[in-house]
Amino acid sequence: MSSTTMGDALSNGTAGPRLARPGSAERLSNAVVGWFKERVGRGPTNAKTQIGDDHVLVLLSHVQTTVERTLVEADQGALVDQLHRTLRGLYREELCALVSVHLDRPVATMLSDHDPETDCSALVFLLDRHD
Numbered sequence: 042m043s044s045t046t047m048g049d050a051l052s053n054g055t056a057g058p059r060l061a062r063p064g065s066a067e068r069l070s071n072a073v074v075g076w077f078k079e080r081v082g083r084g085p086t087n088a089k090t091q092i093g094d095d096h097v098l099v100l101l102s103h104v105q106t107t108v109e110r111t112l113v114e115a116d117q118g119a120l121v122d123q124l125h126r127t128l129r130g131l132y133r134e135e136l137c138a139l140v141s142v143h144l145d146r147p148v149a150t151m152l153s154d155h156d157p158e159t160d161c162s163a164l165v166f167l168l169d170r171h172d
Contacts (some may be wrong), residue, residue, distance in 0.1 A: 073164070080128070
């Protein structure tokens with residue numbers, strides 16, 4: 042049995058793309074916002090999800106709590122950035138499972154970032170094409 046690299050999963054095309062069910066993007070946006078509300082105490086006020094053949098992009102805005110916005114205003118955005126990186130690391134598997142369940146497809150990995158100055162986050166889920 043050979044091992045598969047991420048590049049293989051994205052490029053070899055051994056499994057064709059599956060189309061997402063109608064309304065999947067909106068349902069997934071709502072699920073991600075709900076996840077944030079449950080874990081952080083409040084959810085982003087805006088969420089937009091795009092579902093591609095091999096990836097899911099979730100864009101979030103107004104993610105930060107009041108205290109995080111206060112820290113950014115006090116020129117302490119690096120602390121907010123570190124907090125968001127830590128939380129995404131702790132909950133990476135949980136977020137991947139959330140997407141996997143909603144799309145009925147395995148997720149290979151999640152890439153993400155947050156910009157404290159604009160209070161925007163991007164979550165990119167790379168879907169496993171070997172399913």
